Amino acid sequence: DGGITQSPKYLFRKEGQNVTLSCEQNLNHDAMYWYRQDPGQGLRLIYYSQIVNDFQKGDIAEGYSVSREKKESFPLTVTSAQKNPTAFYLCASSLISHQPQHFGDGTRLSIL
Amino acid sequence: AQTVTQSQPEMSVQEAETVTLSCTYDTSESDYYLFWYKQPPSRQMILVIRQEAYKQQNATENRFSVNFQKAAKSFSLKISDSQLGDAAMYFCAYRSTNSGNTPLVFGKGTRLSVIA
Numbered sequence: 001d002g003g004i005t006q007s008p009k010y011l012f013r014k015e016g017q018n019v020t021l022s023c024e025q026n027l028n029h030d031a032m033y034w035y036r037q038d039p040g041q042g043l044r045l046i047y048y049s050q051i052v053n054d055f056q057k058g059d060i061a062e063g064y065s066v067s068r069e070k071k072e073s074f075p076l077t078v079t080s081a082q083k084n085p086t087a088f089y090l091c092a093s094s095l096i097s098h099q100p101q102h103f104g105d106g107t108r109l110s111i112l
Numbered sequence: 113a114q115t116v117t118q119s120q121p122e123m124s125v126q127e128a129e130t131v132t133l134s135c136t137y138d139t140s141e142s143d144y145y146l147f148w149y150k151q152p153p154s155r156q157m158i159l160v161i162r163q164e165a166y167k168q169q170n171a172t173e174n175r176f177s178v179n180f181q182k183a184a185k186s187f188s189l190k191i192s193d194s195q196l197g198d199a200a201m202y203f204c205a206y207r208s209t210n211s212g213n214t215p216l217v218f219g220k221g222t223r224l225s226v227i228a
Binding site: 030031033035040041042043044045048050058088090092094095096100101103105106 | 147154156213219221
């Protein structure tokens, strides 16, 4: 079955630590996205990538970094510069603009 | 930049009744796509319905339909014959057709409760 796999499902970060959230898709989609979800805030865009080796900042990119070395993978690193990382993170992908985005099941990140 | 507004943080509906969720958006573009996504307690994002702005006909998917008013920039979702499984967060989203595979712009969501 084609889909988007996010791992881990739950992640805990210590102070000063960088953590990486994994997102893999086997849908052969060109574009991939990372969103952050906080209560009452909806989904806010962190980063997105339309093609391999290229990505753009979203509305809340500060404290995050990404890479897109392979079409299938778009990992998100939450750095120690992100002072309030506790949230639910969703990864998505899409083939072309008029097609809807497909979402992974999300990763819940908490601070220890 | 485009914005999406969902003015109803919470709604409730009796089982088997009909409910309408509101969504307005702001854009200067003439061609775009609009979506409604459902997020149940599992937090999985599920596409409910999609509307192309250049199509005047309102989209329907079984019990779900939209009222798309382009001039008013309004995109409401009607759920008919509500079921307990419809209880979820519902997000309205906008997608530009400019410059390739653009991200979605989401509203803050409406939490729908279904009363048995």
